[in-house]
Amino acid sequence: MNRLLKQVSMVVVSTFIMTSMLTHAASLPDFTELVDDASPAVVNISTEQAVTTKTANEGGQQLGPNSEELNEFFKHFFGQQPFGQQAPQQQGPRSSLGSGFIISHDGYVLTNNHVIDEADVIHVRLNDRREYVAKLVGTDPRTDLALLKIDADNLPIVKMGDSDKLKPGQWVLAIGSPFGFDYTVTAGIVSATGRNLPSDSYVPFIQTDVAINPGNSGGPLFNLDGEVVGINSQIYTRSGGFMGVSFAIPSKVAMSVVDQLKQDGKVSRAWLGVLIQDVNNELAESFGLDRPSGALISRVLPDSPAEKSGLKSGDIIMKFNGEKIEHSGELPYVVGQMKAGEKVDAKVYRDGKEQTISVTLEARPNDPKVLAQSQQDQNRLGMIVGELPAEMAKQFDIENGVVIEQVIGGTAARNGLQQGDVITMLNGQRIEGVTDFSRIAKDIPSGRSVPMRVIRQGYPMFIPFKIME
Template sequence: MKNTLQWPASRLVMALLAAGALGGAGVSAVHLGLAHAQTPPALVAAASPAASAPVGGVQAPDFSAITERYGPAVVNISVVGTTRVSNESNDDDDDADAGAQEMPPAIAEFFRRFGGPMPGQRQGPRAQETPTRGQGSGFIVSADGVILTNAHVVKGAKEVTVKLTDRRELRAKVLGSDPRTDVAVIKVEAKNLPVVKFGRMADLKVGEWVLAIGSPFGFENTVTAGVVSAKGRTLPDDSAVPFIQTDVAINPGNSGGPLFNGRGEVVGINSQIYSRTGGYQGVSFAIPVDVAIRIRDQIVATGKVEHARLGVVVQEVNQTLADSFKLDRPEGALVSSVEKGGPAERAGLQPGDVIRQVNGQRIVSSGDLPALIALASPGDKISIDVWRKGSSETLQAQLVKVGDKSAKAEGDKPADQGKLGLALRPLQPQEREQIGAESGLLVQDARGAAARAGVQQGDVLLAVNGTNVRSVDQVREAVAKSDKSVALLIQRGDQRIFVPIRLG
């Protein structure tokens, strides 16, 4: 049985895509790093965006002073590397491309890395290495030549060349890269280089003007501008990066370039776009500068990056789940599974808990949790406020490093279908051992409300409204006590997810 839940086309699909393992899963096609850059001289008064002619009742800023002051700190990066290509016939290659197009849109078309292949493209069995060339952008963060860019820009690089705005070309060394956050640090041998200054994610506001400087399609020092569309955006690629979403025009070649706020401070690294064509379509994503600085500091200090891990899988809380767990509003990160022997289990977290705060910071969306963990370090102690069975509790957890080993997770008659539309029977001992659960009920048939929500024959019902179930009577009793809806914890293969079901 496959390890992914193959829910039918329903509202559960997006809930499943939003669920993510905390602490390290390549949180998803994106990435971090370094030591603080020297602060450049204070921005001259003229650098404040001057108001220009009103546009639709709102004055559009003038970014010319910021571009003049900090544009020289933005560089063009040329990469020479190798890639493995297939010797198969064109027909086979066409088949591979066709297979990529048949992937679900949320996977095959969502994030196209600039200059990279489409997800799902295959390489033939008789592959060989072929020289490749690519371009991207970066920005100087220290006067002695330390530069930030994207990890995917320098991936597989044999030779990296940095071109400055004064037309000098310098060979660069890759100090380190972190594919998990898509941040890389490179260095050129030079002195007295122009540098950027950093802002803070916390100070950035949705609707605020921002601009990007980079080399789209190789056109160096191109300036584009727009507004912040959203903050803390979680992408369906298992990433823990809390992306900044903008409507700034970003295209191939902009990767690794800076995103500036209206005060001339770098607030992000332009990294990804949403596109069905491979080009800009109005939705762009940048890695927050806070994440990038953390990764830079680690790479400069040690040459490697360590990520923290909590050891839970979480999902969104929608209105139906909020009703099921008696929450006053649909907020928080719902814990669907807890890694046995991990930090979360040691702290006392349980499936069905709704994490509402970490260290006093609100968790509104499930993506807020991995974003906070991504900014923490292994060994950090965190305070977790959870909602459990109608009341609040506070737990303490100590994060561990991604990669640290932990222990692996360990007859009634069929029930009538009732209000849920489920026919259930208790698991046999060998079945419990096989799925690693101490209790649960096998779904023998699913109809009505349960089937519409995505529950299928062969699924295992582990809990109702956060309470583990061992018998059909327990399920009947839990459903009888519920008013509007119930939340079922379902296991399919190795995956677990809460399924909200409205009653009546």
């Protein structure tokens, strides 16, 4: 009797497991129809560039997989030299490999700017093996997009979708040419939306766990309706390969860029002229906010729309042109979507109360000196600093200094600096403001430690600050 019961139990358990497996399999999406319909509009892109180079590691420094400066940054992922290996001397044409997709029957093709950057010749190969030499219509490096045109008609096209409707957890699919394997399909889910990366403040990226590798650059990201909702652009990696975190440019951003590239061959953006930082819990408390939100202005650039409108360092922008600003990274995208000359309202929190300030936006300067200097500082020191907000100075009784708005790796990360730290002294010299800091930082010698006085959440300390170059 016991043996019979045992056999019956095993049959019941086996049946339950099989039923669960079948139910689970039935709930997973079948991508075959989507791939059949979409693949003909996905293209392979290769480029040629006449170059004469020495070894890629010309300085003789070995860059291994544990190289902190390289591994902590977001990598564009086509045609990279493997870390730790030197490229041989090369003369003549050089090819890169990426992906793209056709957006119009008469031959407009969208891809990443970094796929075709500095190319002399761009080749576009279709799914049916037809190959064309493409004309470059225009590029937008800030969003890493490029628009190409091939001389052909009646081409298959992708369906463009609405990236604003994407939600974390939804299935997405990528088609591209990783490592040169044409029309490779990978799938995953949306991990997050609206990601702001340190290197790309004009793009609210879609984060996914879709497997993306060298050669996927510029390829489409589809939703389950077969619509393009993103353009695969970047990965986060410590190894140089896919590690489960990839980023795509939203289709809404891409099509806005396409419209301008078609019309003018370039993209024009409005400019506000402020340096901003996030509001953390301590800053929110010091400013009297109920919770952290908004974009804190750490510096107003001279002769900028912000300065002309009366915006001040220490203002917290809570809304801009009706758009709520929860994180500081959202503001550049909102401003960048607007046109020069537009007059908009900025709702700011100042001196414990909200007020509305009218701002007339202007065209972004090509190379404002103050921004150029800021870029030099962050490249060498691995951080972005801003003016010390008055409220923060009052809360922690700080007389002078600059606040670290962002640690982007390299020297600052190695020395243990953090966002929100206040630097009051460097190499024995008192820091009065950003201009002062830039002047002193420029003269710091490499390879030798200098004293830096830092105040962290009200507690002062000295650290040995050393720049390795």
